[in-house]
Amino acid sequence: MKVSGFTIIRNALTYDFPVVESIQSILPLCDEVVVSVGNSTDNTLELIKSISSPKIKIIESIWDDSLRKGGLLLAKETNKALDAVSPDSDWAVYIQADEVIHENNIPLIREVMQKWKDNKMIDGLLFNYLHFYGSYSFLEDSRLWYRKEIRIIRNDRHIRSFRDAQGFRKYAQLSPTDDELLNGGRKLRVKHSGATIFHYGWVKHPLIQQTKRSAFYKLWHEKDSVEKNLTQQEEYDYSVVCALKKFEGTHPDVMYERVKKQDWRFDFDTRKKNLSLRESIVRFIETKTGWRPGEYKNYKLI
Secondary structure, three states: OOEEEEEEEOOOOOOOOOHHHHHHHHHHHOOEEEEEEEOOOOOHHHHHHOOOOOOEEEEEEOOOOOOOOOOHHHHHHHHHHHHOOOOOOOEEEEOOOOEEEOHHHHHHHHHHHHHHOOOOOOOEEEEEEEEEEOOOOEEEOOOOOOOEEEEEEEOOOOEEEEOOOOEEEEOOOOOOOHHHHHHOOEEOEEEEEEEEEEEEEEOOOHHHHHHHHHHHHOOOOOHHHHHHHOOOOOOOOOOOOOOEEEOOOOOOHHHHHHHHOOOOOOOOOOOOOOOOHHHHHHHHHHHHHOOOOOOOOOOEEO
8 A cells, every 4th residue: 555645835934834743743654745835935945855754755836826716726736736646656645734643543544544445435534623722722612613524535636625625526527627626526435534633723822823814814815805804913812712622632742842832821711602592502412412513514424
């Protein structure tokens, strides 16, 4: 079994992405890891080159900043990285620059990939998610955050990154149009990996979080909308949140130094629940049954 990894990154230092930790977390799974480095205003390229592994395969890309619809730019850049994966790989492991896989999950993931390698009915593998928020001690605890997503796909050129690169779809044609990348394709047929992605995108110093939010808002909205709706503030206000819960587990080993160096304070009373009536009803149903009404699922679990 041959396995490739792939990811994209731009301005990792400016926005404090844990991309090195992300890449290191999938290296044990992969025979190669393709890293597409976008044109950056900091030393991102040098940062990626500093990772000590012969498995790293760097490609450089120029991002089209005029693409401001639905995060499409992220899907198109992700597909560039996917296209650079070795054609003889069986699986491709996708990791975003703020996601990390726990080392305890590596044997399980490898076992599941081997199990379904030759079953062409299976397009990919699904992962659970832990969304950290505000600090490394709190997790998001509302239905506004996705619980599962695909992070391993079969190495099939008909499978493409979808919408804002959160998930994937399968297309009849090899080169789907921009509109098809946003709205078309077939949902992938997946099995659950049994593993979990640690998502750290909302754990940054409030100053950096606000800077990142302002920059990434532009990937989804036209210029007039940005000027009208983007709140101008110096620091991101983490206190404006529906519900959080304490994290009781252990972080991946590759995150140890980053967690230890957290240089801002954030605390939250987890008894506070700022939920709408609809959110409260859905939460009650989910607590009692495990079913989340209206949950977005960009996959078919089989």
